[in-house]
Amino acid sequence: MSDRACRPDRFGLRALDLDELRRRNGAKWMARPAAFSAWVADMDFRVAPPIAEALHEVIDRDELGYPNWGGPYAASPAARLFAPRMSERYGWELDEGRVHELIDVLQGVRAAVHHRSSPGDGVVLHVPAYHPFLDSIDSMGRRRIDVAWTGEGFDYDDLDARLTADGGASVWILCNPHNPLGHVFERPELDRIAEIAARHDIVVVSDEIHADLTMPGHDHVPFASLGPEVAARTVTVTSASKSFNLAGLRWAVMHAGDRTFHETIRALPGHYLGAPNLMAVTATVAAWTRCDEWLTDVVDVLDENRVALVGLLADHLPGAIYRPPAATYLAWIDVTGVGLGDDAAEVFRDRGVELSPGSQFGPGGEGHVRLNFATSPAILAATVAAMAG
Numbered sequence: 001m002s003d004r005a006c007r008p009d010r011f012g013l014r015a016l017d018l019d020e021l022r023r024r025n026g027a028k029w030m031a032r033p034a035a036f037s038a039w040v041a042d043m044d045f046r047v048a049p050p051i052a053e054a055l056h057e058v059i060d061r062d063e064l065g066y067p068n069w070g071g072p073y074a075a076s077p078a079a080r081l082f083a084p085r086m087s088e089r090y091g092w093e094l095d096e097g098r099v100h101e102l103i104d105v106l107q108g109v110r111a112a113v114h115h116r117s118s119p120g121d122g123v124v125l126h127v128p129a130y131h132p133f134l135d136s137i138d139s140m141g142r143r144r145i146d147v148a149w150t151g152e153g154f155d156y157d158d159l160d161a162r163l164t165a166d167g168g169a170s171v172w173i174l175c176n177p178h179n180p181l182g183h184v185f186e187r188p189e190l191d192r193i194a195e196i197a198a199r200h201d202i203v204v205v206s207d208e209i210h211a212d213l214t215m216p217g218h219d220h221v222p223f224a225s226l227g228p229e230v231a232a233r234t235v236t237v238t239s240a241s242k243s244f245n246l247a248g249l250r251w252a253v254m255h256a257g258d259r260t261f262h263e264t265i266r267a268l269p270g271h272y273l274g275a276p277n278l279m280a281v282t283a284t285v286a287a288w289t290r291c292d293e294w295l296t297d298v299v300d301v302l303d304e305n306r307v308a309l310v311g312l313l314a315d316h317l318p319g320a321i322y323r324p325p326a327a328t329y330l331a332w333i334d335v336t337g338v339g340l341g342d343d344a345a346e347v348f349r350d351r352g353v354e355l356s357p358g359s360q361f362g363p364g365g366e367g368h369v370r371l372n373f374a375t376s377p378a379i380l381a382a383t384v385a386a387m388a389g
């Protein structure tokens with residue numbers, strides 16, 4: 001365990017109250033108010049104090065009208081912080097002229113698939129996959145080209161051969177770090193993806209929403225930071241919403257390194273994509289300027305929980321196979337050996353624990369559940385004990 005785990009619990013991250021959580025109105029706890037909720041990707045932690053203060057200040061000033069950010073189409077203060085934040089945290093020097101604001105991350109991913117491919121085109125996806133990616137490809141009539149997880153890695157030789165044989169692909173949705181596997185694509189693997197994408201002329205849409213939740217010992221490398229040629233075929237989409245738990249506020253940001261997509265977005269009529277939400281921008285500015293210590297403490301708790309889960313599963317659910325993820329607070333657990341039948345998530349639900357069924361994540365999801373461990377160590381222990389029935 002890192003030295004950082006010795007820091008005092010200044011933000012109350014370890015001292016959550018289960019009754020309080022069960023009274024919450026959000027999707028996570030409302031699904032089954034009396035149960036343990038470990039499904040949707042929201043954290044149970046309290047709002048970071050600087051974010052709460054900044055939001056309260058807006059209310060206290062009675063300033064909920066149109067904000068003054070320098071003109072109707074001027075970049076919000078959050079968008080202006082994006083480039084310096086990427087440079088400081090990840091050494092990625094992005095082109096500020098290519099930054100676009102969004103309502104949410106999925107809007108950017110879907111817009112890129114919509115504008116950079118046509119019905120019938122191939123779209124590459126690592127599977128199992130975050131289910132809205134599966135839905136996006138299917139609902140837009142694109143053809144999914146899966147790269148399957150082998151347990152140790154992804155098989156790029158097989159993908160390369162299929163791309164050559166099957167007429168290629170227009171877009172590759174990369175989710176780095178990966179949901180639900182918690183896999184961090186480190187530099188050699190990203191280089192391989194970049195090489196295949198260049199050779200088959202594929203635009204890469206890189207969803208990096210979980211980047212700040214990369215665990216100690218691993219490094220997040222923004223895909224577009226590999227070099228100018230890679231950046232020129234990449235659309236990167238991210239937000240502060242996962243790492244600072246702001247999903248309800250709705251704001252995201254996109255870097256359209258791919259010139260065609262950038263020009264398509266720029267040519268849309270004004271207000272077509274809406275305008276940024278004042279509260280979301282306020283929260284993101286506070287997150288990106290005043291919450292690094294909070295984030296460090298969150299990563300400490302998550303790091304502790306992802307390791308503790310190994311012992312908890314061994315004690316309560318022998319037969320479950322789990323490897324602590326390199327990023328995110330999502331545990332991908334193979335429960336085939338526990339003997340709960342075809343729908344283990346349904347059995348856990350009957351035992352009072354709401355998890356995400358692996359089947360939701362497409363090929364490779366069978367026999368798995370996804371457990372969200374962004375909660376206090378005590379609630380995590382109680383959740384796993386309840387899973388045992």
Ligand SMILES: Cc1ncc(COP(=O)(O)O)c(C=O)c1O
Nearest residue numbers: 041104105106130175179207209
């Ligand atoms: C990989 C990934 N992308 C996107 C999202 C959703 O982001 P948004 O609500 O901004 O669309 C999530 C939420 O869990 C996610 O895990």
